[in-house]
Amino acid sequence: MNIEENISLKKLNTFGIDSKASYFTEINSNSDFLSLVQTPVYKNNPKLVLGGGSNILFTKNFGGLVIKNSLKGIEMIDQNTDHVWVKVNAGENWHNFVMWCVQHNYGGLENLSLIPGCVGAAPMQNIGAYGVEIREHCEKVFALDMENGKETVFLNKDCKFGYRESVFKHHLKNKFLITGVIFKLNKKPVFNTSYGAIEQELAAMGVKELSIKAISDAVIRIRTSKLPDPADKGNAGSFFKNPEVSKDQHQELKTKFEKLVAYPLENGHFKLAAGWLIEQCGLKGRCVGQACVHDKQALVLVNMGAAKGDEVYKLSEEVLQAVKEKFGVALEREVNIY
Numbered sequence: 001m002n003i004e005e006n007i008s009l010k011k012l013n014t015f016g017i018d019s020k021a022s023y024f025t026e027i028n029s030n031s032d033f034l035s036l037v038q039t040p041v042y043k044n045n046p047k048l049v050l051g052g053g054s055n056i057l058f059t060k061n062f063g064g065l066v067i068k069n070s071l072k073g074i075e076m077i078d079q080n081t082d083h084v085w086v087k088v089n090a091g092e093n094w095h096n097f098v099m100w101c102v103q104h105n106y107g108g109l110e111n112l113s114l115i116p117g118c119v120g121a122a123p124m125q126n127i128g129a130y131g132v133e134i135r136e137h138c139e140k141v142f143a144l145d146m147e148n149g150k151e152t153v154f155l156n157k158d159c160k161f162g163y164r165e166s167v168f169k170h171h172l173k174n175k176f177l178i179t180g181v182i183f184k185l186n187k188k189p190v191f192n193t194s195y196g197a198i199e200q201e202l203a204a205m206g207v208k209e210l211s212i213k214a215i216s217d218a219v220i221r222i223r224t225s226k227l228p229d230p231a232d233k234g235n236a237g238s239f240f241k242n243p244e245v246s247k248d249q250h251q252e253l254k255t256k257f258e259k260l261v262a263y264p265l266e267n268g269h270f271k272l273a274a275g276w277l278i279e280q281c282g283l284k285g286r287c288v289g290q291a292c293v294h295d296k297q298a299l300v301l302v303n304m305g306a307a308k309g310d311e312v313y314k315l316s317e318e319v320l321q322a323v324k325e326k327f328g329v330a331l332e333r334e335v336n337i338y
């Protein structure tokens with residue numbers, strides 16, 4: 001087990017923030033973790049499990065041990081006429097796994113193509129895009145207790161999945177290291193093209209017959225054209241969650257702001273497009289140091305070069321305040337702040 005000291009995290013987070021970790025190690029198996037748990041560095045320091053670093057903002061150096069989860073492996077464990085069950089280890093790259101599903105024609109995750117990061121972080125915030133969330137396909141999550149390394153299996157219901165939420169992001173935060181996930185996938189695909197942009201892209205691609213591959217290709221094309229590539233401009237995707245408001249608050253806002261972008265939810269509430277709210281505050285392109293609100297998609301904060309984590313954080317505070325003042329709506333950060 002190699003534990004390094006004073007390591008730069010710049011290449012390990014998609015914001016490209018140059019923070020340092022006092023200690024850093026990488027695990028490739030459960031037994032690596034069990035050995036790590038016995039070390040004095042592990043016992044005497046705060047810990048942070050890192051996947052692809054695409055949903056993290058480091059606002060300062062991390063005075064503890066960063067554990068990069070690199071557990072690899074994809075295995076089909078069961079099947080029947082309609083479904084396959086696949087166990088994927090946490091360190092697998094999410095998009096590569098989705099491409100594996102597309103290649104095998106296993107349906108369900110194609111709308112989640114091109115999301116950065118690792119499989120182990122996917123249950124953390126119940127990743128979602130274009131009308132699909134992993135809660136629809138996640139059957140079990142395997143995790144090791146950070147206290148003693150004991151394995152626990154969480155069933156779907158135990159994960160308490162919500163909109164960009166789960167038990168792992170809240171009261172079990174930093175308590176478990178996720179090692180793998182079992183997904184239930186469809187042999188007979190059920191296509192979801194409920195997001196208008198997908199329909200439009202499929203039409204532009206000249207697709208006559210829907211397929212898992214066609215939807216995945218469409219999502220990749222939309223995402224590539226709209227979202228800043230972290231390799232180009234550091235970012236962590238949507239910095240804020242889309243807020244949910246009551247029917248009455250929605251009505252009040254709609255009366256005041258005719259063009260309000262909102263979607264009805266099953267519980268009678270409405271989801272507001274946070275990007276639109278931020279844009280209406282005139283914040284597109286607003287910068288604090290080298291941290292800016294992206295000029296094409298206001299929900300994304302970008303590092304224009306050498307932004308510091310606290311600059312990104314200050315910018316996010318400005319956004320929260322401006323949206324609260326103009327619309328009376330409290331935005332919440334989606335990105336994990338350290």
Ligand code: FAD
Nearest residue numbers: 051052053054055116117118120121127128129178236237
């Ligand atoms: P990290 O950033 O490494 O970690 C995130 C959190 O999870 C941290 O708190 C970390 O401690 C914890 N964690 C990571 N791995 C483990 C583990 N094995 N066990 C326990 N805890 C762990 N998200 C969406 O939901 N939908 C999108 O469409 C989407 N698009 C994006 C587009 C771009 C360009 C970018 C940069 C990000 C996007 N994201 C999106 C956010 C991000 O990609 C996802 O949240 C992703 O799942 C994060 O994975 P990661 O491995 O990079 O996690």
Ligand code: NAP
Nearest residue numbers: 128129130131194195196197226236237238242263273297
């Ligand atoms: P978009 O298509 O411009 O839509 C703007 C917002 O409106 C989205 O946030 C989306 O909510 C909502 N929306 C659009 N069509 C909808 C519909 N038919 N029903 C319900 N809600 C609808 O969004 P975008 O920024 O280009 O992102 C496209 C998708 O990728 C979204 O699902 C988004 O969540 C996801 N994405 C996520 C991240 C991240 O870091 N979390 C980053 C990039 C993209 P939802 O966000 O709830 O879907």
